[in-house]
Amino acid sequence: MPDDNQQPKDRKTLDDRAKMSELERLRHSCAHVMATAILRLWPDAQFAYGPPVENGFYYDLECAHRITPEDFPAIEAEMKKEIKANHVFERIVVTREQAIADAQSGRLGGLAERPGNASKFKLDLLTQIPDGEPISYFKNGDFLDLCAGPHVMRTGNIGAFKLTTVASAYYKGDEKNPQLQRIYGTAFKNKTALDEYFKMLEEAKRRDHRKIGKEMGLFAIDTEFVGPGMPLWLPKGTVLVEELEKLAKETEFAAGYVRVRTPHLAREKMYKTSGHLPYYAESMFPKMEMDEHRADRQKIEARIAELEKQLSNYEKKIGG
Numbered sequence: 001m002p003d004d005n006q007q008p009k010d011r012k013t014l015d016d017r018a019k020m021s022e023l024e025r026l027r028h029s030c031a032h033v034m035a036t037a038i039l040r041l042w043p044d045a046q047f048a049y050g051p052p053v054e055n056g057f058y059y060d061l062e063c064a065h066r067i068t069p070e071d072f073p074a075i076e077a078e079m080k081k082e083i084k085a086n087h088v089f090e091r092i093v094v095t096r097e098q099a100i101a102d103a104q105s106g107r108l109g110g111l112a113e114r115p116g117n118a119s120k121f122k123l124d125l126l127t128q129i130p131d132g133e134p135i136s137y138f139k140n141g142d143f144l145d146l147c148a149g150p151h152v153m154r155t156g157n158i159g160a161f162k163l164t165t166v167a168s169a170y171y172k173g174d175e176k177n178p179q180l181q182r183i184y185g186t187a188f189k190n191k192t193a194l195d196e197y198f199k200m201l202e203e204a205k206r207r208d209h210r211k212i213g214k215e216m217g218l219f220a221i222d223t224e225f226v227g228p229g230m231p232l233w234l235p236k237g238t239v240l241v242e243e244l245e246k247l248a249k250e251t252e253f254a255a256g257y258v259r260v261r262t263p264h265l266a267r268e269k270m271y272k273t274s275g276h277l278p279y280y281a282e283s284m285f286p287k288m289e290m291d292e293h294r295a296d297r298q299k300i301e302a303r304i305a306e307l308e309k310q311l312s313n314y315e316k317k318i319g320g
């Protein structure tokens, strides 16, 4: 899930939001329903971000109770009640003053006002809404959240859902900010689609190349001496690699391609030109230090120079 570990660094614009697919709306709506359920169990919870992600949704929250997967059945039971109640996701536009007052009273991201427990993340998120952009809430049942939407019409539109994992995440992805609990779930239009998704995950696990590669003796991974994701091809695996290479060459030759060879590494300038460096620096190998033993090298060079001098003096002596 490439999308999951990233925190929304940039706020979604209203345009981005309008482009949300039907499934994303449903999943994001399910995040509101999950928040509703969590608040029924732990009313002190403070919510931050609750976006849809590639395979579902999450909501980041701060809560004195540490939520674990053992809590999922209780949360899911409350969620089912909220879906069964079929509450409308009602959009309410308010002034900034109203929103600030509601956040200060703890009402935003809550089921009721919570004196002494202000909606601190919502207060901060409010400061990120540019002047002139409407400030809106979405309300389902008692749960009132600061949100620009969009949502499905009613909680009952969420056909099937399941909570999946818990993780921790810094608020806005910044380690200087408080560490929050991130609860992940997924949702679908109906139970068939949900079941298919989990079946697909099981299949993927069964077909995981790391598992198969080991079982079939194709390659070995040595994270300690070589590195993660760097296979050492064993004889059987090497046959496969070479056969694939052969096929690629034959196919390319038949299609009239001619092959070239390039070095495996290049200067930083090239990765800047190719456009990789500005976007993928974090997942690229760091710059190679060409002269990490500079001090040692200088010492050795000095010693060699000294010995050469001695040698030439000696040669002069015996020559003359």
Ligand SMILES: [Zn+2]
Binding pocket: 028, 029, 032, 138, 145, 147, 148, 149, 150, 151
């Ligand atoms: Zn929302």
